[in-house]
Amino acid sequence: NDLTPLTPQALLASVFGFSSFRPGQAEIVEAVLAGRNTLAIMPTGGGKSLCYQLPALCRDGVTLVISPLIALMRDQVRALREAGVEAGALTSGNTDEETEEVFAALDDGRLKILYMAPERLASAGALSLLRRANCTLIAVDEAHCVSQWGHDFRPDYLRIGDLRRALGVPLAAFTATADEETRAEIIARLFPEAPPQVFLRGFDRPNIHLAFAVKDNPRRQILAYAAARKGQSGIVYCATRAKTETLSRALEEAGHLACHYHGGMDPIERRTVERRFQQEDGLIVVATVAFGMGIDKPDIRWVAHADLPKSIEGYYQEIGRAGRDGAAADTLTLYGPDDIRLRRAQVDEGLAPPERKAADHARLNALLGLAEATGCRRQVLLRYFGEDPEPCGNCDMCRLPARLFNATQPVRKALSAILRTGEW
Ligand code: ADP
Numbered sequence: 001n002d003l004t005p006l007t008p009q010a011l012l013a014s015v016f017g018f019s020s021f022r023p024g025q026a027e028i029v030e031a032v033l034a035g036r037n038t039l040a041i042m043p044t045g046g047g048k049s050l051c052y053q054l055p056a057l058c059r060d061g062v063t064l065v066i067s068p069l070i071a072l073m074r075d076q077v078r079a080l081r082e083a084g085v086e087a088g089a090l091t092s093g094n095t096d097e098e099t100e101e102v103f104a105a106l107d108d109g110r111l112k113i114l115y116m117a118p119e120r121l122a123s124a125g126a127l128s129l130l131r132r133a134n135c136t137l138i139a140v141d142e143a144h145c146v147s148q149w150g151h152d153f154r155p156d157y158l159r160i161g162d163l164r165r166a167l168g169v170p171l172a173a174f175t176a177t178a179d180e181e182t183r184a185e186i187i188a189r190l191f192p193e194a195p196p197q198v199f200l201r202g203f204d205r206p207n208i209h210l211a212f213a214v215k216d217n218p219r220r221q222i223l224a225y226a227a228a229r230k231g232q233s234g235i236v237y238c239a240t241r242a243k244t245e246t247l248s249r250a251l252e253e254a255g256h257l258a259c260h261y262h263g264g265m266d267p268i269e270r271r272t273v274e275r276r277f278q279q280e281d282g283l284i285v286v287a288t289v290a291f292g293m294g295i296d297k298p299d300i301r302w303v304a305h306a307d308l309p310k311s312i313e314g315y316y317q318e319i320g321r322a323g324r325d326g327a328a329a330d331t332l333t334l335y336g337p338d339d340i341r342l343r344r345a346q347v348d349e350g351l352a353p354p355e356r357k358a359a360d361h362a363r364l365n366a367l368l369g370l371a372e373a374t375g376c377r378r379q380v381l382l383r384y385f386g387e388d389p390e391p392c393g394n395c396d397m398c399r400l401p402a403r404l405f406n407a408t409q410p411v412r413k414a415l416s417a418i419l420r421t422g423e424w
């Protein structure tokens with residue numbers, strides 16, 4: 001509705017239907033939104049499209065997207081339109097009506113995202129069209145197509161650098177090809193005199209130890225975990241507001257410096273907690289996922305989930321708050337049959353359309369796959385995001401002696417059965 005503020009986070013949910021950013025997306029979105037030249041290297045499936053689509057919605061004028069494959073462009077335009085975004089494509093595959101419709105939308109300033117095939121840039125009218133349309137940002141997908149030595153070289157991509165100069169707008173380039181030479185060539189051709197901010201962070205956060213445990217007595221488990229990390233700043237995530245309050249009280253009674261945080265508190269109280277966490281050493285914040293956006297504390301030493309998060313993306317984002325300074329950080333995620341039931345029910349009872357519910361279930365299942373991993377967890381996590389690393393040596397499965405591992409088999413089996421049958 002019109003009252004929703006157009007923050008990236010709000011649009012992420014309302015337009016794209018995602019509850020959190022994928023690794024790396026938030027930083028890139030912020031840079032593109034701010035109008036900086038950017039080059040983002042992200043694995044396939046990492047979610048590059050969102051990194052230009054979302055800023056396009058927040059910015060004035062039209063964002064031009066140059067993409068090499070007509071089928072993909074049409075796909076994206078269809079998806080965006082279904083989400084209520086004014087998007088259109090000018091490609092050789094258009095019918096005359098489709099092209100007319102795009103021109104009309106451009107003329108009355110409705111269009112937010114215009115996809116164009118690179119061939120189209122060669123046409124005489126392209127520049128004046130884009131000027132007239134108030135094009136304020138260029139996004140180049142599959143930017144490695146500009147590399148003359150690559151397999152996917154597209155000569156028309158060579159025109160993009162001139163187009164950027166002529167329009168005088170920022171350019172955001174995206175590719176999954178990370179090798180040094182290709183990167184240098186992309187920069188030389190697309191940004192010869194205005195070097196971009198480069199985003200080349202793999203998804204791995206090797207300093208974060210990953211661990212899961214089946215819930216047994218969750219309160220005792222969290223208290224024991226905190227006791228082993230006394231005096232270190234940490235976050236405990238809970239699924240409900242009530243639980244943040246009871247658990248934070250339990251931690252205080254056990255002699256910790258702890259407070260709770262959730263969306264039901266008034267803004268002043270929330271700000272106080274945020275400030276204390278930032279400034280004090282060794283504070284534990286027991287919170288719902290409302291705690292996190294804008295928390296920029298480098299030395300959070302541990303994050304525990306007292307309940308299973310709702311998706312693998314949410315999990316990654318929440319544990320990712322630990323150890324931003326690169327020093328060792330610990331995480332523990334508790335889960336049990338009740339969590340799975342709760343999370344499934346939350347998806348089913350939501351008002352989202354069926355395709356989105358299916359996607360939410362898939363993201364929950366991916367997290368359960370991680371919880372039930374029988375090998376290195378980091379491999380499972382990073383494979384989900386498109387990488388394929390060696391076993392990490394810094395997760396509970398990598399460190400677990402085989403003997404202990406076998407002892408947890410019956411519990412795993414029981415949980416697997418629940419997952420498979422869906423019978424609660
Ligand atoms: P890439 O272009 O990097 O290969 P895409 O932009 O095609 O990746 O996105 C890959 C998949 O990830 C898509 O299905 C997309 O809907 C999904 N996706 C992107 N961002 C998110 C997010 N923040 N949360 C959940 N899923 C996401």
Ligand code: MG
Pocket residue numbers: 048049141
């Ligand atoms: Mg893509």
Ligand code: ZN
Pocket residue numbers: 375376377378379391392393394395396397398
């Ligand atoms: Zn591992």
